[in-house]
Structure formats: C-alpha cells, structure tokens
Amino acid sequence: xxAPADVIPRRPTLLLxxxxxxxxxxxxxxxxxxxxxxxxxxxxxxxxxLFAPVPKTVNWVGQSLSDAYHGYLDxxxxxxxxxxxxxxxxxxxxxxxxxxxxxxxxRRLRGLLGYxxxxxxxxxxxxxxxxxxxxxxxxxxxxxxxNSGIEVNDAVVNANGLIGRVVLTTKDMAKVQLITDGNxxxxxxxxxxxxxxxLRGDGAVGAQLYDIPSLSDVQPGDVIMTAGIDGIYxxxxxxxxxxxAEKGQDLFKTITVRPSxxxxxxEEVIILHTRKIPNAVVRYAP
Amino acid sequence: xxxxxxxxGLLIALTLHSVLDSFFPNALAFFNPYxxxxxxxxxxxxxxxxxxxxxxxxxVQDAYSGAMFGLxxxxxxxxxxxxxxxNSRLVLRxxxxxxxxxxxxxxxxxxxxxxxxxxxxxxKVEMFExxxxxxxxxxCLFGMIVYLLLTLFLREEPIEATRRPAGW
Numbered sequence: 001x002x003a004p005a006d007v008i009p010r011r012p013t014l015l016l017x018x019x020x021x022x023x024x025x026x027x028x029x030x031x032x033x034x035x036x037x038x039x040x041x042x043x044x045x046x047x048x049x050l051f052a053p054v055p056k057t058v059n060w061v062g063q064s065l066s067d068a069y070h071g072y073l074d075x076x077x078x079x080x081x082x083x084x085x086x087x088x089x090x091x092x093x094x095x096x097x098x099x100x101x102x103x104x105x106x107r108r109l110r111g112l113l114g115y116x117x118x119x120x121x122x123x124x125x126x127x128x129x130x131x132x133x134x135x136x137x138x139x140x141x142x143x144x145x146x147n148s149g150i151e152v153n154d155a156v157v158n159a160n161g162l163i164g165r166v167v168l169t170t171k172d173m174a175k176v177q178l179i180t181d182g183n184x185x186x187x188x189x190x191x192x193x194x195x196x197x198x199l200r201g202d203g204a205v206g207a208q209l210y211d212i213p214s215l216s217d218v219q220p221g222d223v224i225m226t227a228g229i230d231g232i233y234x235x236x237x238x239x240x241x242x243x244x245a246e247k248g249q250d251l252f253k254t255i256t257v258r259p260s261x262x263x264x265x266x267e268e269v270i271i272l273h274t275r276k277i278p279n280a281v282v283r284y285a286p
Numbered sequence: 287x288x289x290x291x292x293x294x295g296l297l298i299a300l301t302l303h304s305v306l307d308s309f310f311p312n313a314l315a316f317f318n319p320y321x322x323x324x325x326x327x328x329x330x331x332x333x334x335x336x337x338x339x340x341x342x343x344x345x346v347q348d349a350y351s352g353a354m355f356g357l358x359x360x361x362x363x364x365x366x367x368x369x370x371x372x373n374s375r376l377v378l379r380x381x382x383x384x385x386x387x388x389x390x391x392x393x394x395x396x397x398x399x400x401x402x403x404x405x406x407x408x409x410k411v412e413m414f415e416x417x418x419x420x421x422x423x424x425x426c427l428f429g430m431i432v433y434l435l436l437t438l439f440l441r442e443e444p445i446e447a448t449r450r451p452a453g454w
Binding site: 011012013015016019020023024026027028029030043044047048051054055057058059062 | 297300301303304305308309333334337341344345346348349350354355356357359360363364367370402406
C-alpha cells in the first residue's frame with residue numbers, strides 16, 4: 001500500500017503554510033472588523049455575491065413550493081369553508097323565513113291581544129277554516145264552537161275591525177256571517193260626527209250605510225264604528241271607511257263603506273262573547 | 287474536468303446548506319456537507335488540489351454562515367491537506383476507508399475550529415464533545431451513502447484517483 005517517495009509532493013506543504021497564514025490574517029481582519037461594527041469584509045462580500053444565485057434560487061424554489069402548498073391548503077380550506085358557509089346560509093335563510101313568519105304572527109297576535117284587552121268581556125281566539133266570499137252569502141267557518149263558549153250572535157273581530165257575527169255553532173265549529181253579507185246589518189255611527197245609522201252588506205266586497213239623513217255631514221274618508229245599539233256588537237269597533245257619500249233620491253244619503261277588514265287575508269279572529277239581551281227585554285223593545 | 291465536478295459538488299453542498307438552513311435551521315450543527323465534498327476530492331491524493339478545494343469550500347461555507355470569515359476555510363484546508371497527504375501514501379478506496387477518512391476529517395475540522403475560536407475570540411464552545419460526536423456520526427453516514435451511490439450508479443471514483451507525478 002505504500003507509495004514511492006518520489007510521488008509525494010513537497011511544495012504543497014509550503015503552500016499549506018502560506019494558505020493557512022493568509023486565512024489566519026483574514027480571520028483576524030474579520031474579527032477586528034466585527035468588533036468595530038462591520039461584519040463583512042470586502043472579500044467575504046465578494047464570495048457571497050459570487051455564489052448568491054444558489055441560495056437565492058433555493059430560497060425562490062422553497063418559497064414557490066411553500067406558496068403552492070399553502071395555496072393548495074388555502075384553496076382546500078376555502079372550498080370547505082365555502083361549502084360550510086353555503087350550508088349556514090341555507091340554514092339562516094330558512095331560519096330567517098321562519099322568524100319573519102313568527103314576527104308577523106307575533107305582531108298580529110299582539111294586535112289582537114291588545115284589541116281584545118280593550119273589551120271587558122270574555123273572548124275566544126279562533127282560526128278560520130273555511131271562508132266563503134264567492135257567493136252573495138258571505139260566511140266563514142271557525143275552528144271553535146260551543147265547547148269553547150261560542151254562542152250565536154257573538155261578535156267576531158280581528159285587529160283591523162269588525163268581521164261579522166256567529167250565526168250557527170256546533171261543538172267544535174262556528175259559522176260566521178260577514179258584514180259584507182247581503183243579509184247582515186249592524187248599528188253603526190260616523191266617528192267624526194257621531195251620526196248613527198245601519199250598515200248592511202252589499203253582498204259583494206263592501207257595505208252600504210243607511211238611515212243617514214241627507215243633511216248629515218258625512219264625507220268620504222269618515223271612519224265608521226259600531227254604535228253598540230243593536231244588542232250584538234259592542235260599541236267602538238272599527239267597521240270601515242266611507243268611500244262614497246251622495247245625496248239619495250229620498251231623505252237619506254247613499255253611502256258606500258269599505259270594510260276595514262281585508263276578508264281575503266283573515267287568519268286569527270277574536271270571538272267576543274257579548275252579553276245577550278234577554279228575550280223578555282227584546283220582546284218589549286220598540 | 288475534475289474542477290468542474292468539484293464546482294458542481296460545491297453548488298450541491300451550498301444548495302444543501304441553503305435548503306437545510308431554510309427548513310431545519312439547526313441542521314448544520316449535526317451535518318457538514320462541505321467536509322464530505324472536500325474529503326471526497328482529497329481522496330484523490332492530490333495535495334495541492336485538495337488545499338485549493340479546502341480553501342474554496344471553506345470560504346463559501348464561511349460566506350453563508352455566521353462564523354468569522356476564514357474559520358471554516360482554515361479548518362477545511364487542514365482537513366483536506368491531511369486526507370490528501372494520507373491518500374498520497376496509502377491508496378484508500380471503498381466506502382469504509384472513505385467513511386474512516388470522513389470521521390477523521392470531521393474530528394480534525396471540529397478540533398481546529400474549537401482551537402481557533404478559543405484563540406481568536408476567546409470564546410468557549412458549548413457542548414463541544416457532544417456536538418462533535420453527533421456531527422461525526424451523521425456526516426459520516428451521509429457521506430458514505432453518497433459515496434456508495436456514486437460508486438454504484440455513476441461508477442465514480444474519488445476525483446484525482448489517478449496519481450500525479452511528483453511535484454503534482
């Protein structure tokens with residue numbers, strides 16, 4: 001294994017000593033400049049500049065790979081987040097619709113409650129199950145009947161005003177004659193002038209106000225309320241608004257009234273258990 | 287051609303240095319790719335070439351490390367000279383001799399650095415022995431794997447395997 005002596009270079013040893021000496025000087029310089037604040041000598045800076053592309057490339061590749069990887073992760077996360085947000089939107093939309101429905105119900109029920117509280121009489125809430133406004137006979141079937149204390153001639157109202165009166169009851173249902181029915185009538189008054197009259201349904205979508213003298217002051221826009229003189233409807237329930245008031249052919253005016261209740265959008269109603277006038281009293285009435 | 291291969295090796299070592307610095311900032315405390323390159327080059331037995339290779343590789347390592355400039359160049363030059371000197375007398379070939387040279391080179395390298403740091407900066411190197419052992423093991427293992435792969439797939443022998451006439 002031993003090599004011949006003539007192949008062993010001698011001058012490299014001298015070179016080694018020179019190189020090591022130079023490097024030692026370089027280190028000393030580096031150490032000195034380090035202490036006076038300059039951390040890089042010119043030679044060191046030159047080497048760095050010469051080989052700078054390598055770390056820069058490595059850094060660029062690493063950064064690109066990192067960006068691509070994190071971009072992919074972000075994309076996956078975004079897709080999942082997007083799906084989740086879509087699900088949440090669907091849930092929230094459904095909930096929003098439900099809450100809106102509840103809010104509407106609440107507002108309506110609050111209105112009804114406040115309205116029913118102003119009457120010093122027992123009341124019953126009911127839902128209409130059938131509404132017949134197509135024929136001349138306007139009626140409505142409620143989901144409560146005599147079991148709930150509903151009797152014939154009980155007034156039926158909602159938050160907007162007078163609906164009609166109960167004309168027939170079963171144990172769990174009641175039939176209501178609407179004020180627009182051609183056979184219905186109610187004692188009413190003009191809220192502004194307190195002039196009393198009789199409201200009769202026109203069999204269509206409105207009602208006529210009768211027995212108002214021609215000289216009476218009734219104008220379109222006047223509010224009509226129940227007068228409480230017919231033994232059925234309590235006083236003070238809004239009935240409708242005068243839409244047309246003309247001088248009739250006889251001593252009375254021809255007045256058209258638009259009901260304050262929209263019969264096309266009835267939901268909950270209140271049945272007012274009005275105090276019935278005894279038959280004996282009715283018999284002696286004028 | 288041998289210098290071209292050395293340059294490619296140096297670029298690979300620097301790339302490895304940068305990659306390890308980027309992903310495992312403390313990795314170079316356990317592993318030194320420049321020593322592998324220098325030992326591989328010095329195994330050819332050309333003492334002059336080994337000194338130059340040690341200086342260049344060391345300066346590059348210095349430029350991209352926080353040590354004082356010239357420290358690693360000094361240590362690697364000593365290692366390169368020692369390995370080349372031994373290989374100029376003993377023809378060492380194969381993975382195991384290469385591993386043995388690496389072990390010696392890493393230890394010499396660490397010792398030289400330890401001494402220089404103590405002399406020039408008057409600083410004590412913390413956990414020197416433990417660091418040296420770990421670095422020796424990992425550098426040796428990695429270097430032997432590289433050598434094995436080069437031998438198997440590229441039929442590569444250490445650069446400058448052919449003896450030069452006396453006086454380089």
